[in-house]
């Protein structure tokens with residue numbers, strides 16, 4: 001180190017000195033001495049590096065005030081939660097990576113209420129005796145699906161695992177080769193089957209499976225028959241699948257339960273909101289399926305959960321499986337789920353109250369209005385380096401629901417000369433206090449505004465760019 005450099009180094013304030021400054025003392029109280037000292041050290045280390053790189057030019061950033069400001073900024077940054085709200089402008093309404101369903105306000109309020117204090121989670125308020133956490137959901141689920149009994153676990157993957165382990169441990173389950181699905185994130189029917197202790201018997205072919213294939217596979221070791229909803233793909237062309245009704249007759253003939261993994265599942269006929277038809281849980285049960293499982297946070301629009309509805313004797317066995325204890329829902333989720341299920345008691349209000357349904361059913365005209373409101377502001381903010389065009393686009397449902405359906409929507413397509421800059425732009429949008437997630441497509445950064453409802457907050461973010 002040269003003498004000049006050594007002299008410059010004496011300009012760097014000491015850790016102790018910074019820790020005694022009033023604005024830093026306040027932070028010690030807020031974040032603790034260790035975290036604050038650590039932040040001061042980090043800032044001072046980088047100050048030393050700056051002197052090495054810039055020499056005298058770095059001196060203005062060495063004052064006590066400048067260092068203290070950096071320390072406060074660093075502490076604030078480090079205290080930011082990792083999991084936070086984002087704007088999902090990807091055009092995929094139920095985006096697994098972005099948390100799937102946005103919860104209804106009623107669900108949020110219910111979660112906060114039980115989180116704040118003690119609750120009757122497992123306490124029967126009539127008798128004062130020990131209650132069952134399923135009791136908050138079961139009657140509602142039965143009413144909404146026509147099932148005899150119901151229970152709920154952490155997610156649908158857990159529901160499938162639990163049902164198979166309960167009904168088919170060390171036994172065989174025939175499943176059509178056309179239904180051996182893989183959902184993202186390593187959920188594969190053959191693997192789940194194995195972990196559940198059940199032996200998968202593959203029947204039929206990829207495109208065609210007949211009732212006879214099921215009948216031929218039934219033997220002494222058969223535990224149940226199973227259907228799986230091919231959520232995230234479709235088999236088209238020369239195809240044949242056996243529907244629940246036919247399969248149910250066969251299962252009854254052999255006194256075997258019939259189970260169905262409905263995947264997304266829904267409680268209402270979506271066609272009333274102008275959406276394509278998806279089998280509902282009640283239709284599936286009415287077809288004679290004995291146990292149906294589906295997700296809470298896909299088309300239902302609730303919290304992450306796996307719902308299991310069906311025949312009383314089977315559900316009772318499922319509830320008694322010790323695995324259930326390892327998969328049970330916590331009180332906050334139960335509160336949210338109960339609130340969402342209550343909304344389904346009045347289907348006429350669903351579009352208003354359940355964001356998932358509202359966003360899926362949102363009209364092109366309404367989205368166009370939002371796009372037209374936002375476009376000029378974004379264009380001004382981004383200036384002449386970028387073009388901001390209004391273009392028609394297609395949104396999708398996501399989360400493996402209705403995989404080939406597309407909904408007409410409107411987007412802002414931000415274009416530049418070179419692709420490299422586009423990526424920088426996407427990075428910048430993601431770095432906002434409330435990150436904005438879009439997609440790069442056809443040489444543009446695309447923001448599909450189907451899911452943009454809080455326009456004011458969005459414009460505030462844009463101003464931060």
Ligand SMILES: *Cc1c(COP(=O)(O)O)cnc(C)c1O
Pocket residue numbers: 155156157158160181183187228229230231232261262263264294295296297305306399400
């Ligand atoms: C999504 C899906 C699952 C997994 O459900 P999660 O709630 O994500 O655990 C299982 N089966 C099918 C058919 C699905 O579509």
